[in-house]
Amino acid sequence: MADGALRYGTSQARWVLFVTILGSGMAFLDGTIVNVALPRIGADLDAGLAGLQWTVNAYTLTLAALILLAGALGDRFGRRRVFVVGVVWFALTSAACGLAPDINSLVAARALQGVGAALLTPGSLAILQASFAREDRARAIGAWSGLGGIAGAIGPLLGGWLVETASWRWAFLINVPLAVAVVLAARHVPESRDAGRTGGLDLPGAVLAALALAGTTYGLTLWPEDGASAAVLAALGLGLAALVGFVLRERAAQDPMLPLGLFASREFTASNLVTFAVYAALGGVFLLLVLELQVVTGLGPVAAGSALLPVTLVMLLLSARMGALSARTGPRLPMAAGPGLAAVGTVLLAGVGEDASYARDVLPGVLLFGLGLAVTVAPLTATVLGSVEDRFAGTASGVNNAVARAAGLLAVAALPLAVGLSGDDYSDPAALAPPYRTAMLVCAGLLAAGGAIAAVTVPGRPRVQAPAQATPMHCPAVSGPVHPGQADGSGAPR
Numbered sequence: 001m002a003d004g005a006l007r008y009g010t011s012q013a014r015w016v017l018f019v020t021i022l023g024s025g026m027a028f029l030d031g032t033i034v035n036v037a038l039p040r041i042g043a044d045l046d047a048g049l050a051g052l053q054w055t056v057n058a059y060t061l062t063l064a065a066l067i068l069l070a071g072a073l074g075d076r077f078g079r080r081r082v083f084v085v086g087v088v089w090f091a092l093t094s095a096a097c098g099l100a101p102d103i104n105s106l107v108a109a110r111a112l113q114g115v116g117a118a119l120l121t122p123g124s125l126a127i128l129q130a131s132f133a134r135e136d137r138a139r140a141i142g143a144w145s146g147l148g149g150i151a152g153a154i155g156p157l158l159g160g161w162l163v164e165t166a167s168w169r170w171a172f173l174i175n176v177p178l179a180v181a182v183v184l185a186a187r188h189v190p191e192s193r194d195a196g197r198t199g200g201l202d203l204p205g206a207v208l209a210a211l212a213l214a215g216t217t218y219g220l221t222l223w224p225e226d227g228a229s230a231a232v233l234a235a236l237g238l239g240l241a242a243l244v245g246f247v248l249r250e251r252a253a254q255d256p257m258l259p260l261g262l263f264a265s266r267e268f269t270a271s272n273l274v275t276f277a278v279y280a281a282l283g284g285v286f287l288l289l290v291l292e293l294q295v296v297t298g299l300g301p302v303a304a305g306s307a308l309l310p311v312t313l314v315m316l317l318l319s320a321r322m323g324a325l326s327a328r329t330g331p332r333l334p335m336a337a338g339p340g341l342a343a344v345g346t347v348l349l350a351g352v353g354e355d356a357s358y359a360r361d362v363l364p365g366v367l368l369f370g371l372g373l374a375v376t377v378a379p380l381t382a383t384v385l386g387s388v389e390d391r392f393a394g395t396a397s398g399v400n401n402a403v404a405r406a407a408g409l410l411a412v413a414a415l416p417l418a419v420g421l422s423g424d425d426y427s428d429p430a431a432l433a434p435p436y437r438t439a440m441l442v443c444a445g446l447l448a449a450g451g452a453i454a455a456v457t458v459p460g461r462p463r464v465q466a467p468a469q470a471t472p473m474h475c476p477a478v479s480g481p482v483h484p485g486q487a488d489g490s491g492a493p494r
Helices: 011-045 049-077 079-098 103-131 134-165 175-188 203-226 230-252 260-264 266-295 301-306 309-329 332-349 358-386 390-419 429-457
Strands: none
Touching: 011 049, 011 079, 011 103, 011 134, 011 175, 011 266, 011 301, 049 079, 049 103, 049 203, 049 390, 079 103, 079 175, 103 134, 103 358, 103 390, 134 301, 134 309, 134 358, 203 230, 203 390, 230 260, 260 266, 266 301, 266 332, 266 358, 266 390, 266 429, 309 332, 309 358, 332 358, 332 429, 358 390, 390 429
């Protein structure tokens, strides 16, 4: 089948959606399922707040640093091939995480797990962009965004159940059977690549990107306990120097990992600015809300995870519709309104405390938060990919994912410093509650900023005329027609 010839609703289209959604969904799921397990990981492995931060950030660090290179690898050597390699790598390192004997081993395994996530995440979107006919891409991306975001939302519930009934180790081991299903189904996915990409790989750029993120993250994570020590300042200085070096390298490289010319597109630049603001907020919300519900409110892991189920339902109902709507009306309105709604929900969640009632204090905020995500993610993702030539699909997806992951990485590192959270504070209700409220308000401000950026910079016109009739999607992963919507970004969070 020729590139771009796959039609939405056909048998092969359903298989392609199944593989890309389940494969990337593992990464989304892992990003949220681990947050629920953090208190048990800390108690079992005798880890402080810094150890828990690195349990999250070691994964995000390698993911963010290598995702640009991974997108280029897919464009050159085959997007399906690189995607499958990533799925296998992710499964093996997930097993290593589940078997880790101490916090240092877990952090190391998480860093390796992020490499696998970097290989599979941009490949999933690039496969959709290259495989589907142009008029069907917005709906396919909407389905990917919605069900991927749902995987992230289900993560806290599934994680809570696994932690409460078995062990935190199953939060990682659950990825192994999912990966097997993806690899077996991948034979139905057409291969695609950028025939014009023949240059070398930008390994110096990848190293500089990793150093920039690692230095900055290490310095911000260490600061709450060590203050502005020589080690902290050296790490931050290394991060800044590596960032400058990365930009200079990308300007001079013959085959850059990040073609800076992509940012000549106003839509591409604006969408990535919105992505950074929104996903920085998501990183903070998903880390701290589940901790607050367990440590301060006193909910068990299952109940804390269940609190986020309305996000799943809202995204299931609305995300694909928003992808189709933005294809007709343009992305500005949903990309401006969505983060604003999520910001209001986050402000409401800031009121969650010791005597919180689910119906009064948690549910309204969660519903608004989920509604904001459903409105935002599909138009945001479609705008990023639609703003560049098709041959740069993998690279553009890698850039946007790198921006999202770097935003979450920096938020998890910087928020505890900004609100005065350190040491074993995460396990003390009295010490956690005040910083949690402040952090939620900071996250709400970031979301509002993302909406404001979109309102000012994102074009209002539709890029592609929507198809006259919408065909319901049937995905092998679920029964019957569904109308899902990333996060992810993230997404959500990617």
